[in-house]
Amino acid sequence: MRVKTHLTATAITLSLVAVQAAAQNAESLKAAAERAVQTNPDVTARFNAYRASADAVDVARAGWRPRLDLSASTGHESDRITSRVPPADSMHRDGVALTLTQLLWDGLGTQREIDRTSHEKLARYFELLDTTEQTALEAARATYDVQRMRRLVQLAEDSYVQHKYATLQIQSRFKAGVGRGVDLEQANARLALAESNLSTEIANLHDVTARYQRIVGDAPPKQFPPLASLDKSVPASSGEAMTAAIRQNAGISASIESLRAARSAAQTREASYQPRIEARVRGAAGTNLDAVRDQKRDNSAEIVLNWNLYNGGADQARVRQQVNLVNQAADTRDKTCRDTRQTAAIAFNDTRKLTEQLQYLDRNTLAIEKARDAYRQQFDIGQRSLLDLLNAENELYTARRAYANAEFDLGVAYARTHAAMNQLTTQLGIARVDANATEAAGWSAAEDAPGRCPVLIAEVINTDRSELDERAKRIAATVPPAAPRKP
Numbered sequence: 001m002r003v004k005t006h007l008t009a010t011a012i013t014l015s016l017v018a019v020q021a022a023a024q025n026a027e028s029l030k031a032a033a034e035r036a037v038q039t040n041p042d043v044t045a046r047f048n049a050y051r052a053s054a055d056a057v058d059v060a061r062a063g064w065r066p067r068l069d070l071s072a073s074t075g076h077e078s079d080r081i082t083s084r085v086p087p088a089d090s091m092h093r094d095g096v097a098l099t100l101t102q103l104l105w106d107g108l109g110t111q112r113e114i115d116r117t118s119h120e121k122l123a124r125y126f127e128l129l130d131t132t133e134q135t136a137l138e139a140a141r142a143t144y145d146v147q148r149m150r151r152l153v154q155l156a157e158d159s160y161v162q163h164k165y166a167t168l169q170i171q172s173r174f175k176a177g178v179g180r181g182v183d184l185e186q187a188n189a190r191l192a193l194a195e196s197n198l199s200t201e202i203a204n205l206h207d208v209t210a211r212y213q214r215i216v217g218d219a220p221p222k223q224f225p226p227l228a229s230l231d232k233s234v235p236a237s238s239g240e241a242m243t244a245a246i247r248q249n250a251g252i253s254a255s256i257e258s259l260r261a262a263r264s265a266a267q268t269r270e271a272s273y274q275p276r277i278e279a280r281v282r283g284a285a286g287t288n289l290d291a292v293r294d295q296k297r298d299n300s301a302e303i304v305l306n307w308n309l310y311n312g313g314a315d316q317a318r319v320r321q322q323v324n325l326v327n328q329a330a331d332t333r334d335k336t337c338r339d340t341r342q343t344a345a346i347a348f349n350d351t352r353k354l355t356e357q358l359q360y361l362d363r364n365t366l367a368i369e370k371a372r373d374a375y376r377q378q379f380d381i382g383q384r385s386l387l388d389l390l391n392a393e394n395e396l397y398t399a400r401r402a403y404a405n406a407e408f409d410l411g412v413a414y415a416r417t418h419a420a421m422n423q424l425t426t427q428l429g430i431a432r433v434d435a436n437a438t439e440a441a442g443w444s445a446a447e448d449a450p451g452r453c454p455v456l457i458a459e460v461i462n463t464d465r466s467e468l469d470e471r472a473k474r475i476a477a478t479v480p481p482a483a484p485r486k487p
Contacts, residue, residue, distance in 0.1 A: 027225075028143065028221070028224055028225055029139075029140050029143055029230075029428060030428045030429055030430060032139045032140070032142070032143045032212075032216050032220075033135075033136040033139040033140055033143075033424075033425070033428050033430055034428070034430045035139075035216050035217055035218060036135050036136065036138070036139035036215050036216045036217065037132050037135055037136055037139075037425070037430060039216075039217040040135050040215065040216075040217065042131055042134075042135055043128070043131055043132055043135050046124070046127055046128040046131040046132075047128055049124050049127070049128075050121070050124040050125055050127075050128045052124075053117065053120050053121040053123075053124040053125075054121055056117045056120065056121070057114065057117045057118055057121055059117070060110065060113040060114040060116070060117045061114055063103060063106075063110035063113065063114075064103065064110055066100055066101065066102045067100070067101045067102075068098070068099070068100050068101075069098070069099045069101070070096070070097070070098055071096070071097045071099070072094075072095070072096045072097075073093075073094065073095060074092075074093070074094035074095075075092075075093060075094070076090065076091070076092050076093075077090065077091055077092075077093055077288075077291050078090040091288045091291070091293055092287070092288065093286065093287060093288035093289065093290075093291055094286050094287050094288075095284050095285060095286025095287070095289045095290070096284065096285055096286060097282060097283065097284035097285075097298075098282070098283050098284070099280060099281070099282045100280065100281045100282075101278055101279070101280050102278065102279045102280075103276075103277075103278055104277040104278060104279055104303075105274075105275070105276065105277040106271060106274070106276045106277075107270070107271030107272070107273065107274030107275070107276070108267070108271055109268050109271030109272070112264050112265075112267040112268040112271060113264075113268050115260075115264040115267075116261050116264035116265050116268060117261075119257045119258075119260040119261035119264060120257070120258070120261045122253075122257040122439070122440065122443070123254045123255075123257035123258045123261060124254075125254075125439050125440060126250045126251070126253040126254035126257060126440070127250070127251075127254045129250035129253075129422065130249070130250035130251040130254060130422075132425060133250060133419045133422055133424050133425060134419065135215070136419070136424050136425050136428060136430060137415055137416065137419040137424055138215050139215050139216055140230075140411075140412070140415040140424070140428075141412050141415065142208065142211055142212040142215045142216060143212070143216075143220070143224075144227075144408045144411050144412050144415075145208040145211070145212070145408070146205070146208050146209060146212050146220045146224070147224050147227060147408065148208075148404065148405065148408040149201065149204050149205035149208050149209075150205060150224070151404045151408075152201045152204070152205075152401060152404060152405075153198070153201045153202055153205055155201075155397060155400050155401055155404065156194070156197045156198040156200075156201040156202075156397075157198060158397075159194050159197065159198075159393065159394075159397040160191075160194040160195060160197075160198050162194075162393050163187070163190050163191045163193075163194040163390070163393060164191060164194075166187055166190075166191075166386070166389060166390065166393070167184075167187040167188060167190075167191045170183050170184050170187045170386060171184060171187075183386045186386055186387060186390065187386060187390070190390045190393075190394070193394075197397075227407060227408065227411060228411075229410055229411045229414045230411070230414040230415055230418055230424075230427050230428075231351075231414050232427065233418075233423065233427065234348070234351065234414065234417055234418075235348065235421075238345055238348050238349060238457060239455055239457050241344045241345065241347075241348040241417060241420070241421065242341050242344045242345055242348075242455045243455050244344075244421045245340050245341060245343070245344035245420040245421050245422075246337055246340065246341060246450065246453065246455065248421050248422040248423070249340045249420060249421065249422050250422050251336050251340060252333070252336050252337050252340055252445075252450065253440070253443070253445070254336075255329070255332055255333035255336040255337075256333055256445050256448045256449070256450075258329050258332065258333070259326065259329040259330055259332075259333050259448055260448060261329075262322070262325050262326045262328075262329040263326050263329075265322050265325070266319065266322035266323055266325070266326055269315070269318045269319045269321075269322050270319055272308065272315040272318075273315060274307075275305050275306065275307035276305070276306045276307070277303065277304070277305050277306075278303070278304045278306075279301075279302075279303055279304075280300075280301070280302050280303075280304055281300070281301045282298070282299065282300045282301075283297075283298075283299045284297065284298040284299070285297050285298075330451075333448075333450055334450050334451065334452040334453055336450075337450035337452075337453035338452075338453050340420060341453060341455070343416065343420045344417065344420035344421065345458075347413055347416035347417040347419075347420055348417050350409070350410075350413035350416070351410065351413045351414055351417060354406050354409055354410040354413055355410060357406050358403070358406050358407060358410065361399065361402055361403040361406055362403060364399050364402075364403075365396070365399040365400055365403050368392070368395050368396045368399045369396055371392060372389075372392040372393060372395075372396045375388055375389050375392045376389060376392075
């Protein structure tokens with residue numbers, strides 16, 4: 001009973017340690033992604049573009065407000081009129097004028113400009129969100145890659161130690177006269193290969209460390225907690241993942257708002273076909289005002305209509321140009337949707353494929369490790385050649401390397417899936433850098449949703465393992481049984 005209680009307590013302790021390690025890893029991912037989002041120039045550039053677009057909306061809205069102009073002039077004027085006596089006259093004039101102008105009608109051009117800049121502001125907002133997601137993804141990928149390469153360096157070091165150990169054994173036997181020179185050459189060749197592998201992994205670790213510094217802004221910590229994947233809130237099927245990505249991806253939303261901005265710009269161009277009406281009030285005071293002798297004041301109030309009737313066909317050309325730009329924006333929207341759909345489908349499939357693959361790689365690694373240990377024992381008693389042992393060591397190194405790569409690839413695949421659905425920062429618990437949390441409240445694609453981007457589940461050939469097993473059995477049945485060993 002005491003032993004059972006002890007085992008139960010040990011199991012609970014190990015579970016708590018595993019949970020704590022996973023939480024620490026999630027925190028390390030969060031810390032890296034959060035710092036990248038806060039300091040990465042790509043994110044801050046998008047944020048500044050968003051703030052600039054908000055100012056552009058204010059610029060457009062100013063078109064509805066009155067304009068007040070102050071003008072002042074001074075100078076000397078000389079006239080010569082032959083019908084006047086005397087024909088020549090000159091005077092000094094100066095004056096100050098204040099003019100108030102209010103737009104009354106411009107064919108809704110100002111309103112369309114406000115609409116255009118408002119849509120561009122939303123586009124910049126969604127681009128900011130998309131860049132935030134992608135930066136968080138790159139930070140997560142960089143974190144995983146640093147952990148990956150550190151693991152691969154450890155595996156390369158272990159492989160080097162094993163090859164060095166085998167080389168020392170062969171060298172000792174050769175010096176004692178019980179070993180062959182060709183075995184020593186083989187051992188030295190494999191040791192050189194192990195050294196080359198270690199040098200390559202160290203160089204790769206340097207590269208991913210530099211990439212981590214570029215994205216996050218800091219050097220990676222000396223120690224990372226154990227790997228933990230972001231496998232929560234992942235859809236159950238590829239179709240659900242693609243649907244969520246098309247509905248939630250900020251890049252698609254930005255392309256839709258860019259399309260709406262282009263459409264508003266086209267409507268702005270059409271306003272040039274209509275007259276422009278303004279109300280003006282002017283008051284001026286001075287000496288010899290407006291070159292009229294002894295005039296001291298000039299006040300006026302008027303309604304001014306200006307209607308351009310012909311300007312060489314430029315207005316029609318601008319409208320046609322903007323219509324083509326609207327079509328281009330629609331094409332860009334559909335391309336963005338297709339790219340996002342592909343990204344979501346591949347990332348989701350990778351999560352399923354790598355989860356299954358890890359099971360096979362684990363079985364493969366364990367089996368090769370047992371075979372290596374058996375080969376080493378048989379080599380020590382002369383039942384296995386050195387080449388068999390060295391091949392087993394290389395095979396074990398390759399298997400462990402493949403397992404480590406698949407393990408980290410799975411973590412990256414989960415991060416890619418969340419980023420495609422615009423929820424990676426939410427999963428990491430990162431506060432977004434947007435100024436207004438309700439900027440896109442109630443936003444909808446409505447009739448501007450991508451028209452050439454349906455959710456399609458591609459039919460991929462699914463291998464039937466049982467059928468492959470039957471094929472293997474039929475081949476085995478055609479091979480005659482091996483002859484029994486002679487005693």
